Amino acid sequence: MPAPHLPPDPASLAGGPAGPRALAPLLHTVLEALADGADARCGPLPPGGPGAVGRAVACRCAPVLPRQGTGAHEALRELVGLLAEGAADPADPHCAAHLHCPPLAVAAAADLAAAALNPSMDSWDQAPAASALETLVTEELAGRVHPGGPDPAALVTTGGTEGNQLGLLLAREAPGASGDGHRLRVLCGANAHHSVLRAAWLLGLPAPHVLPTPAGTLDPAAVHTALRDTPDPGAPALVVATAGTTDSGAVDPLPGLAATAAAHRARLHVDAAYGGPLLFSAARRHLLDGLGRAHSVTLDLHKLGWQPVAAGLLTVPDRAFLKPLEHRAAYLNPGDDTEAGLPDLLGRSLRTTRRPDILKIAVTLRALGEEGLGALIDRTCEAAAQLAALVDSDPRLELRTRPVLSTVLFRPAGATDALVAAVRRRLLADGRAVLGRAHAPDTGGRERLWLKATLLNPHVQPDDLAALIKLVHEAAAGGAGPVHSPARRAVR
């Protein structure tokens, strides 16, 4: 790809036969700005905290909308460079706080094609091949989640939160669920993702019944008791389980929960946003036994699937379960067009205009294959086991438990919660590491704050893990006091 010679028209289009020629020099500038930004940052995130980053952004981005434009290259160089220099980059082994994955280069490259062609997935005449590809790939993935389902199908979502919203909505709208004045009752564990509670609020449902999960997972016996003793026996019920909790990566006992829900004629939704891709690992898919019995399952390939955001899915064992989403708009799916054979896509999402997130997923599945994806998952989970072993062998640290997926909770031995929180904030302010936090009981049953390392980088090395532990010790030596000026300089 040649470097640019002439300033391009900033109004050049990305599509059409001339699009690739217009894109090439601009992509050259983007890659340079990404490389320069990563060099300038030289670590997992910029030092200085929100104040320093905010000042740099305000200074380098003004004016946001100039009267006359600066041209495409200047704008890309400046703003992409700023974003890279001020990123918390999950490709850095010490950026391990959240379910925030480093995307594969092949997936990011595929996503460029989605942006350039800009298919919109709400009608066939905006996305002929993209909509056919979405059908094919979602059916394949749904079939793997629900191998015994009568007609497995899946929708593409913006992430786990939308997947959980849809799971609750489909239960609210299921045949027989409404009417008679009864409203859907949602039961979930205290370990469930916050989006379950938020979805109930959004949908106008009663607040979910949240069952305690002192062991970290939802107990089928507790669900049985709650369903049996419901204050509204006529109301339909939905049990929400989790396969890979956000706080610890724990997997609820799915076979027991599926049996309990079935015994009470309740529906089951499983939030497998984190754990779902274990299906690709021959060594680990047994952890998801029972998953396919759910009425709906949330998956997120932007977690253990290494996709750029967004790459969510909602799977169902039977396409008929999606019927409540059917919707008509005269300009998109008129009856005579549908009769004439134009596919009706509007029932595939609550959104209307929609990016073809399926493309990067399809390219990744084909490029890596099941074995390639499984190997990445296994390496990532093994790295978490290695980190846990390092923690466990360090007398100055306390390990919460052996990781199930790739999340490790640990804390400086004997530390106060205030010190744990300060360690995390100090590492952030210094730009040295991005660790998360979670509340969970210690071995004595006492609720404590823990540091959380969510490993999602399959290329992390043992040295990286040892260095991370060293950083925690250094930060802990600073005590629980307020966090001060960083050791490294902030974004220019």
Add this chain to the structure above:
Amino acid sequence: MPAPHLPPDPASLAGGPAGPRALAPLLHTVLEALADGADARCGPLPPGGPGAVGRAVACRCAPVLPRQGTGAHEALRELVGLLAEGAADPADPHCAAHLHCPPLAVAAAADLAAAALNPSMDSWDQAPAASALETLVTEELAGRVHPGGPDPAALVTTGGTEGNQLGLLLAREAPGASGDGHRLRVLCGANAHHSVLRAAWLLGLPAPHVLPTPAGTLDPAAVHTALRDTPDPGAPALVVATAGTTDSGAVDPLPGLAATAAAHRARLHVDAAYGGPLLFSAARRHLLDGLGRAHSVTLDLHKLGWQPVAAGLLTVPDRAFLKPLEHRAAYLNPGDDTEAGLPDLLGRSLRTTRRPDILKIAVTLRALGEEGLGALIDRTCEAAAQLAALVDSDPRLELRTRPVLSTVLFRPAGATDALVAAVRRRLLADGRAVLGRAHAPDTGGRERLWLKATLLNPHVQPDDLAALIKLVHEAAAGGAGPVHSPARRAVR
């Protein structure tokens, strides 16, 4: 950018210091596949209709998930090539059915950086610079929509549909709106986007009161009567107006609607997904007079803003209006972190993980400036006026009205609705043009089906418009019968 010499590791990451080197050869392959696909398609969309495209996709994509991967280059070449060859490409001047824009190359290039760095906008420690940039840019845009607002603010959305959902949700949750057993009453015109009705259903609200719009716009007098004669006088009310309807690009009389809503103490939400960017055009922004008085406004820069999907916004004149979205999740915005100065981002969306769609918007605003964007908008609206003039001067065609924005409704003079529908489907099946359709009254007041050309390509030329009309005549000559085999070959 060099062509690849060695097969790369398909598990290479897009981020980190090595990311740009891993991306470069893959992007080379993507651009080649885009160019080859556009050449092979050689028109606005592939011929053959859904059957031919579906067979090609099924054949070329199998197996979706092979046991062993094919490698990054093969997967990109095959699937990106397929998507390009099977695209309805809005960069083609004859692809003009929907509010489906051809994205700018500069915006698509910026979006690559978002994918490579993968910031997630739900917490500061996943997106330090990206979250600061979002604050800055959304405040600038909100200030332009609500120049007199006390504290203008905006949220980034997946599009107009989510913007309208949020507008209804904020009204449902506004102080004093709930309680007393009254539920929010939504009033909109028959010209409103279908997502208004769908949002009410999603949110558990009563079905909106839909007022007829025989003139194409919502009449303030009709709104006054409906608000005065409400069956539930104690219920809070929300009036939803449209600035740029999907069917015809009409703009509701915003000053009159704002005054009417205020007189009845009803809230006003304006869906300006299509028309909102007229704010950037000195010649046309007067069409949006009154917009700033709304309690919330939907904007979509993936329509008249030439962004790849998604680039939606919801603006409010007062940040306090967003308070109902505040939400707590211990792992993302714990109280002590917020007190220590880490920004709380969870109230900026109903999603959790969220891509930084603001980056491409920020780069575009800077690269083109207000004058550059205004010029693109003016050119696009002028092209629509030219098309309308061509139609009006053609005795074989009937023009519905002069366009307000960039949508032109027309039909073969004297045609039946069945012929109009067949013309559209024949052009699709032949791969010659992508036109939309809309119902609207003719000059005699009779409801008819019209062909809809939604012009969003600022580079369209008069010759393209004349050729489009010629294609319509050719397709109309085929009569209203069923659509048969295409003149051009389908996707390989």
